[in-house]
Amino acid sequence: MHDLVIRGGLLVDGTGAPPVEGDVAIDGEHITTVGGTAGPARREIDARGRVVAPGWVDIHTHYDGQVTWDPYLTPSSWHGVTTVVMGNCGVGFAPAKPDKHDWLIGLMEGVEDIPGTALAEGITWEWESFPEYLDALENMPRALDVAAQVPHGAVRAYVMGERGARNEAPTAEDIAGMAAIVRDGIAAGALGFTTSRTLLHRAIDGEPVPGTFATPDEMLGIGRVLGELGRGVHELASDLMPEDPELAWMEQLSRETGRPVTFACLQNDIDPAQWRRLLDAAARAATRGARLAPQIAARPTSLLIGLQSSIHPFSGHAAYQAIAHLPLAERVARLRDPEVRHAILEERVQHSNPIVAFISSAFHKLFPLGDPPDYEPAPEKSVAAMAQRAGTTPEEIAYDLLLQRDGRELLYLPLLNYSGFDFEPIREMLLHPQAVVGLADGGAHCGVICDASMPTFLLTHWVRDRRRGERLPLEHVVARQTRETARLYGLDDRGTLAPGMLADVNVIDLDGLAIVPPEMIFDLPAEGRRLVQRARGYQATVKRGQVIFEDGRPTGALPGRLVRGPQAAPAS
Ligand SMILES: [Zn+2]
Numbered sequence: 001m002h003d004l005v006i007r008g009g010l011l012v013d014g015t016g017a018p019p020v021e022g023d024v025a026i027d028g029e030h031i032t033t034v035g036g037t038a039g040p041a042r043r044e045i046d047a048r049g050r051v052v053a054p055g056w057v058d059i060h061t062h063y064d065g066q067v068t069w070d071p072y073l074t075p076s077s078w079h080g081v082t083t084v085v086m087g088n089c090g091v092g093f094a095p096a097k098p099d100k101h102d103w104l105i106g107l108m109e110g111v112e113d114i115p116g117t118a119l120a121e122g123i124t125w126e127w128e129s130f131p132e133y134l135d136a137l138e139n140m141p142r143a144l145d146v147a148a149q150v151p152h153g154a155v156r157a158y159v160m161g162e163r164g165a166r167n168e169a170p171t172a173e174d175i176a177g178m179a180a181i182v183r184d185g186i187a188a189g190a191l192g193f194t195t196s197r198t199l200l201h202r203a204i205d206g207e208p209v210p211g212t213f214a215t216p217d218e219m220l221g222i223g224r225v226l227g228e229l230g231r232g233v234h235e236l237a238s239d240l241m242p243e244d245p246e247l248a249w250m251e252q253l254s255r256e257t258g259r260p261v262t263f264a265c266l267q268n269d270i271d272p273a274q275w276r277r278l279l280d281a282a283a284r285a286a287t288r289g290a291r292l293a294p295q296i297a298a299r300p301t302s303l304l305i306g307l308q309s310s311i312h313p314f315s316g317h318a319a320y321q322a323i324a325h326l327p328l329a330e331r332v333a334r335l336r337d338p339e340v341r342h343a344i345l346e347e348r349v350q351h352s353n354p355i356v357a358f359i360s361s362a363f364h365k366l367f368p369l370g371d372p373p374d375y376e377p378a379p380e381k382s383v384a385a386m387a388q389r390a391g392t393t394p395e396e397i398a399y400d401l402l403l404q405r406d407g408r409e410l411l412y413l414p415l416l417n418y419s420g421f422d423f424e425p426i427r428e429m430l431l432h433p434q435a436v437v438g439l440a441d442g443g444a445h446c447g448v449i450c451d452a453s454m455p456t457f458l459l460t461h462w463v464r465d466r467r468r469g470e471r472l473p474l475e476h477v478v479a480r481q482t483r484e485t486a487r488l489y490g491l492d493d494r495g496t497l498a499p500g501m502l503a504d505v506n507v508i509d510l511d512g513l514a515i516v517p518p519e520m521i522f523d524l525p526a527e528g529r530r531l532v533q534r535a536r537g538y539q540a541t542v543k544r545g546q547v548i549f550e551d552g553r554p555t556g557a558l559p560g561r562l563v564r565g566p567q568a569a570p571a572s
Pocket residue numbers: 060062088089237441
């Protein structure tokens with residue numbers, strides 16, 4: 001008698017092999033048989049007509065704070081994710097000197113747009129060192145498995161104090177001190193070391209993340225720890241401008257340590273062909289014994305612009321600022337007043353914030369998102385094109401769109417991965433052997449971005465719905481976010497459906513699978529706001545043999561754990 005049998009589903013096993021029909025039997029935390037007909041079980045899930053796949057392994061999240069108060073890690077858990085890797089891009093909450101808590105919160109608020117008030121109220125700081133942070137996480141019940149990485153920003157500030165925070169150059173002693181902390185963190189179970197090298201990532205006070213300008217000496221001096229220990233991934237977000245010196249130290253680090261380096265790889269409008277050079281460089285590096293894994297996204301990194309978002313095209317207008325403090329319903333009523341509308345639309349503004357300046361002029365890249373959301377809209381669907389057809393200004397169109405759905409409408413502004421107004425570059429990235437799927441950024445950018453639904457989007461759009469170009473095979477996108485993401489991080493105990501593997505399984509109604517329009521909710525500590533996006537069509541998500549979600553609702557089971565270090569494959 002098995003504990004659980006998932007009966008008669010279409011098994012997409014995570015290896016990339018074509019789907020086959022059959023049963024999955026589970027006993028305790030592990031899968032016991034895959035395929036054929038399994039014997040009786042204490043509990044059965046009827047999966048006829050459903051896809052049965054491994055739980056998604058999402059390697060790029062920012063739940064470092066939320067993980068201390070939210071056992072469910074939504075929105076990722078609503079999307080079939082059963083393992084998350086946190087601590088990306090050099091930001092996190094350990095190590096943390098007691099007098100640096102507010103500073104670390106400001107760093108996270110600035111870089112990842114997570115409300116500082118929510119972090120301040122939510123985090124309880126039972127730790128100072130990174131190993132103590134892991135111990136604290138281990139003691140909290142949770143639905144998913146979580147794994148942490150050591151963030152450069154926190155380490156630099158811990159070791160170098162103000163000099164580190166202000167991005168001053170380290171001494172040899174500083175580098176040794178940082179390496180020692182990273183060594184302790186990895187030895188205690190962190191899965192990697194992460195850093196930010198982009199000017200887009202800044203603390204709330206405007207200072208780039210500590211480590212942004214670190215020289216190869218510092219990167220290699222810390223990175224060699226991964227080689228010494230023979231484990232861990234080096235993750236980074238870099239502007240890669242210019243790219244050659246960046247690629248050179250990454251390749252050197254990977255070759256010297258034998259460890260993978262994964263870096264954010266997205267198409268940008270300034271150099272829209274760079275992504276292809278990066279993928280080529282990773283392929284060349286592979287022939288020289290380096291593992292560079294360009295980390296790619298399933299869709300554009302996009303701003304969601306609405307009256308409740310951090311910014312919108314009129315947020316800098318004085319006539320808007322006069323009513324900006326009002327609750328949404330009152331604000332919408334005022335915005336519908338023809339006099340207010342006229343005043344806001346007439347006002348010409350010199351924007352000091354470059355992002356607001358950009359979104360106030362990028363109407364050719366601003367689109368109604370719609371329901372179901374359309375993430376690959378044709379250029380003629382833009383606000384600018386709508387205005388041209390209507391013989392009016394894009395500002396007027398945008399203004400009226402923002403008032404739809406009682407002021408809750410969100411407009412879609414694809415910032416990255418949409419230079420040519422279609423997904424062909426993304427398709428090429430998704431097919432590239434060196435690339436690895438990530439960048440869903442769960443838990444981050446609460447006020448203006450919500451990409452944590454990417455795991456579901458890989459199935460809805462790439463397998464089923466895409467009309468403006470070729471789609472991708474189901475078994476390919478499943479492997480991309482199960483076995484391949486798990487393997488990069490050495491989590492060889494999960495990511496495929498095979499006997500002995502962890503029983504992390506999704507049962508999916510692929511025909512009914514849908515992502516619904518994103519919405520702003522106020523459920524963080526201190527009523528902090530965040531954009532979330534729900535899914536329909538996950539019939540069941542099983543974690544370590546227990547059903548944690550059924551038809552989108554949590555069952556109350558909390559079988560998740562902190563994952564410490566790489567995990568061995570089951571002995572066959
Ligand atoms: Zn990130």
